[in-house]
Each structure stands twice: as structure tokens, then as C-alpha cells.
Amino acid sequence: MTLLIEQLLNGIQLGLLMFLLAAGLTLVFGIMDLVNLAHGSLYMFGAYFCASFSAWTGSFVVGALLALPAALLLGVLVEVVVVRKLYRRDHLDHVLATFGLILIANDLVRLVWGPDGRRIPLPAWLSQPIRLTPDLPYPAYRFAVILVGAAVALLLYWLVGRTRTGMWIRAGASNRTMIGALGVNVEALFTLVFGLGAVLAALAGLMAAPIVTVSIGMGDNILILAFVIIVIGGIGSIKGAFIAAMVVGMIDTVGRAFLPDLLKSFLSVAAANTAAPAISSMMIYLLMAGVLVWRPTGLFGARS
């Protein structure tokens, strides 16, 4: 029972991280109609920025807080130099140009930080388990990730759902010509949204950093998962991204935790340990394929 609760919490934690990454992606996608493969690189840069800043200041929290504005600057820079020229192009051009950005980003990281991975040490108060109930210890850091992730999700919900900027963003996601007619500075709005996406991706990256190793290409695989999430949720839909991220987080975590035991009843131990993570990954892609066959524009998607 405690194992189940722990795994559920892990699933929520992974789901929230995925949501942060997917939220920026779905906004950029929904509003600018841009397929940004380099979104995973922003995730990676967030982690590396945090690694450097926390080594420099000696504090993970300060490092994280410094990494976010750095990611914002990077996002704005990338938008102004390259991405802005892509809005009027088709999706194939987006895929290619941002694929080029990935190549540049990975080598740039290798140039600046070197080829070896890094670990970000946590302060003592975050690295010990806390007791949720007397017999349910849970790592404090993972719990903090859940709190921050949930807070940012709520903030995003408020920003998009309740503010004037959010209104433009929603208007932009459903009808791009209309926001121009409303007298909104579309160019600035696009830069802002891209920057916001970069910050969210960097936040996800730096929060994941102490759990996984900070390494080159760390964003490449998780990016595909983020795409799966926004496609399941429906492109441009924050709500859809949230629900899909939670489902994907759960499937991945619970699958990895419980499938090996399940498989061991009819496979060898080695085979079960190899097959279980693969099967939980497969289940996510199966889910996406199933959703798209059933609803070709995702759960909450309006446009194709």
C-alpha cells in the first residue's frame, strides 16, 4: 500500500514535470503554429544553467532562481535570431530548422560545459526523506517538485485563464488573425510566449536535474514525450496538456514499478527487467496512437 502511494506520488511528480515542459510547447504550437523540436534543448540549458549557477553561488535554490531569467534571455535570443523567421513557413521547415538548433545546442553545451555529465548536489534539507505519515517516508526533494510544479500549474491556469495577456494568448491559439485585428503587438506577444515557454522548459529541466544526471541530449527523448502529451491533449490546450501529462506520468511510473513483478511470473528475471520499461514506454505511444485514431485532433484540440 505504501509502495502504491509512493509510486502514485512519483507519477504525479513526473506528470507535473512533463506538464511544465509540455505547457510551453503547446502554447508555442497553438499560438505561433510552430513545431519546436529545440524545446528539449531549452530544458537541457535550464539544467546546465542551474548546475553552473548553483556551483557558483553554492546554493541550489539561488542557482535555480538565476537559471530562470537566463533561460528567458536565451529563449528571446533564439526567437529573435532564428525562430521568428519560421512562423510563415510550413511544419516541415520548422522540423528541419529546429532540428538544426538541437545539433547546435548539444555541441554548444559540450563546448561550454564539456562532455561529462554533472550532478547537482542538493542542500541537506532537501536531500532527506520526510514522513508524510509515520510509516510513509518520501524524498523531500520530490515532494518539493510536486509543490512547485502544482504552484506553477495553478499560476499558469490563472495567467492564461484570468488575465488580459492570457486572453490574447487564448485568442491567438484559436484565431491568429483576430489578435492582430485587436491591435495587439503580435510580434512582441510571440516573443513573450516563446520566452515563457523557455522559462517553463528550463524550470522542468532544472527541477529534473538533481534526480537524473545533467547531460548532453537529456532533452531529446523527453521532448518526444512532451510532443506525445500535447498531441494527446490537443494542440494549444493547456488543460489537455495537463491531463495528458498526468496520465503519461502515471503510466510511465506505475508501469516501471509494477510491470517487472507482473512479467516475472511468465518471463525470466533479466527479460522482465529489460521488457518492463520498454513496455511502459510503448504503452504511452499506444495511448497516443489510440487517441489520434479515435479523435484525430487530440482530446481538447480544435484545429488540425
Place this chain on the structure above:
Amino acid sequence: MADAMLKIDSLIKRFGGLVATDSLSLEVEPGEVHALIGPNGAGKTTLIAQLSGFLRPDAGRIEFAGQDITDLPAAARVRLGLARSFQITSVLRDFTALDNVALAEQARQGHSFRFWRPARADPSLREPARAALREVGLADRADVVAALLSHGEQRQLEVAMALASDPRMLLLDEPMAGMGPEESARMVELLRGLRGRRTMLLVEHDMDAVFALADRITVLVYGRALATGTPAEIRANREVRVAYLGEGDG
């Protein structure tokens, strides 16, 4: 009335709260030019989309040449002889005029699962295509890429493509849209030349063209048929004048 070319029975199409087609019933006789007029938003294009199979109606029945086609996909309707042209010019822009029409001819000849012989060297495709281009007056523009044709020429090409599939009936969605007076006149002549040979359902805003071409006219308002009759009857119909012609023709 059993031998109507096209028979629409109690057709309904809703978009959310909006009823675009409201229990519409309509019959088009073989050989007639039947015009469909109505103010913007009356559901004309929605109706054409349902007739050609690009939209599924929510209820009702469409019969073509005695066959129920309500659930047939678009391509299958064309093979039965019900062809359409588009309101927004939608020729294949990267293809030459001749290639465009040859494709229509290729579709008429049956399936295209022929993988080996070059289609552009096939006289059984090229000859009929050239004939169709001659028929609409585009013979000397055959090798021009469609994107480079003038707007009027693209509309003529649309008609040539619809003709090349040798349809029993043509659904023409605003063939005069965006045309200058001279181009319009040429299109009216072109359609007049087809009169009697092809059954046509014509959606058009240009009232002069409608009254010059149509045998019968149906006035559509809010997805319903307000009146159907000869041009003279429609002109005289008080309801129509109030609802539509009074403001639309002024």
C-alpha cells in the same frame, strides 16, 4: 417526379446551435439549370458540401439518379457522375492546365493503380484533356502552370476539370466569384453552351448571370427553401423580394 436527377429529402445539418440546413427538400430535374440563391449565411456552400460528400448531413436523404448517396464518400459520388467546382478556386496549382484536366480524365477512366507507363505521354489522357481545354477556351494556355493563370482562367479551368469527368450533373459553387464583368460574361457564355447537355445546380451571387442561365431558381434563407420557381415567378414573389432581392439586388 420519381425520375429527378437529384432529390434532396428533409436534409438537416447543424453546427453547434446553428442550423445550416433546416429540413431542406429540393429536386433537380434532368437537363435543367437549377440556381440556388440566398443571402450570405443562407447555407448554400454547406449544402454543396453535403451534396458532394465533403460534409455528412445530420439527418435526411440525398438521392442521385435514383440511388441513395447520403453516405457515399466524395470520390464515389464523382464516379457516379456528380461533379463539383469550388467557390474558392482550387485547381492543382503546381500542375499545368493540361495536367489538371488530364487528371480529371484519369479519374473518369477508373482507378489509377497503374504504376509503369508515363501518364504524360498517354494520348488517351492528353487528347480528351486538350478537347476539354478547347471547350472552355483555354487551348493556348495548356502548358502554363495553373498558379500562373489569371483568376478568370483558373475558374475556366475549374469548369474544364468538372467537364472532363464527363458528369451527368455539375455542382457549380459560385463560378463567377471574383470575376470582372468581361470574365463573367465569358463564363455565362460557357455555361450557356453546356445548357441542356448537363444538369447543373448553380450557386451564384451574380443575379444577372442567374436570371440569364437558370431554368428554375430556389431561394434559400436560413437553410430553408423559401421559394422555388421559374425566374419570372421568383422575380414576382413578394416574400422573396422582401427577404432577399429587395436588399440584395440594390
Place this chain on the structure above:
Amino acid sequence: MTGMTAPLRTWRGRVAVGLLVMLALLPWYSPWLDAAGIISQRFALTVMTRVVILAIAASSLNLILGYGGMVSFGHAVYIGIGGYTVGILTYHGIGSGFVQFPLAILLSALLALAIGALSLRTRGVYFIMITLAFAQLLYYVAVGLEAYGADDGLTIGRRSDFAGLIPIRGPNKFVAFYLLSFVVLLLVLGLVHRLVNSRFGMALRGTKSNDARMQALGFPTFRYRIVAFAIAGALCGLAGALLANHTEFISPAMMHWTRSGDLIVMVVLGGMGSLLGPVYGAVAFLLLEEFLPAALAMVLTWLHAGLTAVLGAAAAGDLDAWLKMAEYWQIALGTILILVVLYARGGIDGLFGRSRHG
């Protein structure tokens, strides 16, 4: 025979024929390159065999991407299927190429048919993503195959045996296999050429230009698209079978999504919807990958020498530090890619003059 000389009348045609002749004669002039100390024959053949095989894969993608407008972001999965068919059969002692290759092609075609049946109902970016998802699905199947090496892959003990017709060991192995791959490339190019100009090809290209219009003309477009999708999968599976033979190794990495991205890059870099475009793309992409570090090192050495001459050795600094920069050649590759997308849409083929037909 005007038909035979027709390609030579334009620069575009001359370049295409020139490239194919260069590729065809490689085994005969590569010893000369070796003797001149430019590049070892073995290395030249190894690199160019890979180029030719990936040109086959890129040509198969070109059929659906360039001519059919279907942006499949999971095309490398068929390389994997072809490769794993060869690898698994060899592992179980079935070494005949006459069994392995047809089966690789057939399985790839069937998989493409299944993926296409589900994916082609979606449009635009959803299509890009669902093809990617299916490819990832198969990638994880391969990762989960403990018996065949899982993540680490499987070394193939011996190459496909074509009843002794093609030497699979000994000194001639590399030349023979290069020529085999090149002949397969020619056959695939010939097939694609016939296909895209046939009635089927015209219908396929029509769906790329305007799918709704094609339906309104009476084409059940889904059927043409899915058949093209299956043919492309089959041809790519063939490339995968060749690749497994070339590297004598299979692993899930063959079908990782970045490999699918590479294939798209090759097609677009070379020129979409042109017959030879994918070949140019494969040559350019793989040669950049192979020789860009060396080329960068050369440029950096010149720069360093120039700076030393003008400002003195102290200002120029250590040459080794400069040469280290050449390791980061992917920055240059990525930049080239972005510049091509932004400023050279016709790809390499577009540089040699425009195609006559769209």
C-alpha cells in the same frame, strides 16, 4: 536514341549523370586515391556504401514526402525492421539473402500498411507526430528484446549469403557489397522514376498539391496515399537489410527518432520531389558528417597561420586550442541546416536549375 541523351541537355541532368558515374566508378578509381595518399580505399568504400544505402532510404522517403507531401517522421523504423529481419534470421541460422531480403521488404511493407492505415487519417502536424509515435513504439519493442541484445544491439556473425554469387568474405567483400548496394540504388531510382510519372504517381502528386480537389475529381485519395506509404516502407526496409549487412550490427539506435530526422534532412537538403535530390542529400549529409571536422580543422589552421603572420605567435595562441574547435562541427552542420531551410528551399538540386515539372 534522343531518350538516352535527353538528361545531358541541361546542367541539372549533367550533374545528375556525373554523380551517378562517379559513384559507379568508385571501386576503380579508389585504389588510385589510396595510392595518392588522399583516402584509403577501404575507408572510401565503407563511407560510400553507407552513403548509397542511406540514399536508397532517403529516396523511399522522397516518394511519400517529396511527391506525396506526407511528412513521415518515423521513416527510420523501416530501416530497423529490415535490419532486424536480417539480424534475427542470421542469429537463428537462416543466412540466405534470398530469404532474408524478400522477408525484410515484405515485413516493412506490412508494417507501413498498418501504420499508414492508422496515421493517414490524421493531417498536418498530427500526422508528423503519430508516425513518430509508431516509430518510437517499435523502437521500444527493439529495446525490450532481451534475446537480441536489447539496448546494446546484436552483432551479426556473417553477411547474407546469395548462394555464393556475391563474395561475403575475403578482400573483394567490400567492393562487391558496394556495387551490390549501388545497383540496388539504381533500381530503386528507376522504380521511383517510373512510379511518380505513371498514372499512380500523378494521382499521388495531385494529393500533395490539393487533396480535397483530388477527391472532388473522383480519386479516393486515401488508397493512393496508403499504397505509396507501403511502397516507401518496403524500399526503406530493403535499405535496412543492406545496412545491417554493411555494419554487421543491428541495434535500436537504427530507428531512433533522430535517424528519422536525418532522413528528412537528407531529402530536403538534396531537394524534395526531385529524383536525384535524396542522393545529393545523402552524399552531402554523410560527407559533411564525415569530413566537416577535418575541413574545419583545415580552415582553423589557415586562420591560425594568418593570425600568427599578422599579429605574431603570442596573439594567435596555441594551435591545439584552435583545432579543438573543430570537434564542435555539429554547430556548423546545424547552422548550415538552418540556412538551407531559411534561404535555399530548392535544396542542392535546386541550385542546378529548376525542375520542369512541379
